[in-house]
Amino acid sequence: MGEVKLEKFNFLTTTLNDAIGWARKYSIFQYPFITACCGMEYMSTSCSHYDVDRFGAGFPRFSPRQSDVLFVVGTISHKMGPVLKRIYDQMCEPKWVVAFGVCTCTGGFYDNYATVQGIDTIIPVDVYIPGCPPRPENVLDGLIKLQEKIQKQRQEV
Amino acid sequence: MQLVSKVKEKFPNLVLETLQQQSDDVIVVKKEGIRNICSTLKTDPEFRFEMLMDLSAVDYLFWEEKEFRFEVIYNLFSLSKNRRLFVKTRVPESDAVVDSVVSVWPAANWLEREVWDMFGIQFKGHPNLKRILMYEEFKGHPLRKDYPYTKRQPLVGPVN
Numbered sequence: 001m002g003e004v005k006l007e008k009f010n011f012l013t014t015t016l017n018d019a020i021g022w023a024r025k026y027s028i029f030q031y032p033f034i035t036a037c038c039g040m041e042y043m044s045t046s047c048s049h050y051d052v053d054r055f056g057a058g059f060p061r062f063s064p065r066q067s068d069v070l071f072v073v074g075t076i077s078h079k080m081g082p083v084l085k086r087i088y089d090q091m092c093e094p095k096w097v098v099a100f101g102v103c104t105c106t107g108g109f110y111d112n113y114a115t116v117q118g119i120d121t122i123i124p125v126d127v128y129i130p131g132c133p134p135r136p137e138n139v140l141d142g143l144i145k146l147q148e149k150i151q152k153q154r155q156e157v
Numbered sequence: 158m159q160l161v162s163k164v165k166e167k168f169p170n171l172v173l174e175t176l177q178q179q180s181d182d183v184i185v186v187k188k189e190g191i192r193n194i195c196s197t198l199k200t201d202p203e204f205r206f207e208m209l210m211d212l213s214a215v216d217y218l219f220w221e222e223k224e225f226r227f228e229v230i231y232n233l234f235s236l237s238k239n240r241r242l243f244v245k246t247r248v249p250e251s252d253a254v255v256d257s258v259v260s261v262w263p264a265a266n267w268l269e270r271e272v273w274d275m276f277g278i279q280f281k282g283h284p285n286l287k288r289i290l291m292y293e294e295f296k297g298h299p300l301r302k303d304y305p306y307t308k309r310q311p312l313v314g315p316v317n
Contacts, residue, residue: 079292081313113299113308114291121314 020155024068024094025147026056031067033087036074038101041133050136055143064090069146070123075103076116088123094156096126096146101133108132160242163203168194173247183243188229191246192256192282198233198242199261206233206242209258212268214248214276218302226250227278231258248278257282275300
């Protein structure tokens with residue numbers, strides 16, 4: 001957050017942009033788009049051991065129309081590409097995309113006819129979390145980076 | 158008497174070769190007789206190969222000593238006799254058509270579609286021979302050895 005002043009009365013002053021960013025970064029409704037083995041790490045991140053709810057992102061929505069962040073978790077094949085694009089198009093603004101695992105970042109070792117070589121060829125990506133699959137700590141690190149990005153950006157209202 | 162010799166005795170004109178590979182029984186048959194042989198292997202009380210475990214193919218494009226290009230492989234298992242048998246048939250590129258065995262084992266339906274999708278070998282008499290893994294817009298057959306391994310055919314997004 002930017003500059004915050006505590007006055008002698010119990011209130012804070014800040015900018016509208018910062019306040020909206022603060023609210024948005026701690027109320028991430030995520031849409032998990034899980035296609036492969038990275039899903040296991042996603043599950044362990046979201047369950048009680050690593051508890052993604054500590055970061056305000058503990059509420060997966062299974063409709064893209066109700067979610068803010070699209071978690072693309074696992075290998076995306078060319079056959080799946082149009083589905084992913086359609087899911088992204090259905091989400092309301094503001095929206096962010098996290099590429100979870102190296103397959104979504106670059107295609108990983110699936111350098112072949114069937115696999116999309118990085119989902120950023122189809123949809124814009126905000127945070128890349130590499131790893132095959134990434135450790136939950138790595139996922140949480142990516143999530144914190146996304147929160148920083150949400151806080152700092154210009155908030156469209 | 159050994160299983161492979163029994164099959165050879167039954168079809169002297171259709172069996173080209175019999176061999177043992179790592180204790181597996183293998184027969185190589187002419188492609189014209191594949192449905193006939195498969196049907197007999199399933200129903201004959203001597204064989205009883207009730208189960209088609211797998212059906213796949215190999216592309217021998219760069220093997221200069223082989224005068225054929227593809228080999229289609231039927232992996233059979235007999236539940237009642239606890240035996241396995243590999244049936245192979247050789248398919249030239251100029252006439253890449255094999256008789257379908259869906260009428261013998263319904264399990265062959267998706268397996269033959271997969272071989273069609275990946276290798277472009279047609280199965281005559283198949284009820285629904287269309288791609289099963291790749292999308293309809295896909296051109297070519299990706300497991301053929303002459304399919305360029307860097308070639309990409311995305312439905313959305315840039316080509317490479």
